[in-house]
Amino acid sequence: MNPVNTKPYNLPETATWLITGCSSGIGQAIATLIASKPNQHLIATARNPSSLSYLPDGNPNILKLALDVTKVASVDAAFAEAKKHFGEDFYLDVVVNNAGYSLSGDTEAATEEEMHQEMETLFFGTVRVTMRAVEVMRQHKDHRxxxxxxxxxxxxxxGLPGHAFYHAGKFAVEGWSESVAREMHPDWNINFCIVEPSGVKTEFEGHSKARTAPHPAYAGEDMPARQLEVFVNKGIKAGAAAGMIEPAALAETLFTIASRGEKVPLRLPLGVTVWKMAKMKFAGALAELDAVKEISAMGREI
Structure with a gap:
């Protein structure tokens, strides 16, 4: 299996960042951080550009754009506008695909429109922006x-109960990102980093969350999704939010990864919770793998 991110990445002093989903939360925190650095260039995007009013106007290093990642025409228009603003020598150094929302609820109750819209935003939106970004990075004459x-x-x-399509979207992003990272020629030095934060103090539980209609077959208190909801709500009331990641801290971490001049990790779990749960999952997966070793071998030696 060919390796990924094989060379150290060096962030240019005048790097250009493109960030999606900048209206609030993680995207807003990253955009705010980049805007505070005089030599960095920022392309901040949101479906409604009026939500980017927290960024200053009149700064040639900051471009605020409307971008709906579910629409090909919108992605094309955003890249065209960025090239127009920054000139023919336009280059993208760092892209942060952050746009998204969570669809929760009972899987059987989800409509075709709900499930497709979730995948359009989480997965295909990331695909569209990434493909255009890779093209820009790959074709630039400096190959930096x-x-x-x-x-x-x-x-x-x-995968947890009650969020099947959100999990599907994120699983798809991870598998696709790993595959595309392995398609890159080492000389291009195009690096991918899948960021896996645990709880982040954002507005994600508000306007960035949608819910299916309830399904009567899953309404019982003994159903796994209902039990998880009770557990989460108790945690919030008990002050579990105090242990969540601050968006500004996450933004600083990503800037550190980009600017430290080292190899970029393909996956970056952020937060104590996700690190512990990832370790538990992999330990369980190894135990399960050992349990089926003889069956998997199908009469051969492993």
């Missing part, structure tokens, strides 16, 4: 490389 952060979460590692 680039870095693509695809924001996943604990949901990209472990």
């Amino acid at each position: 490389g680039g870095l693509i952060f695809n924001i996943s979460s604990l949901a990209g590692l472990i």
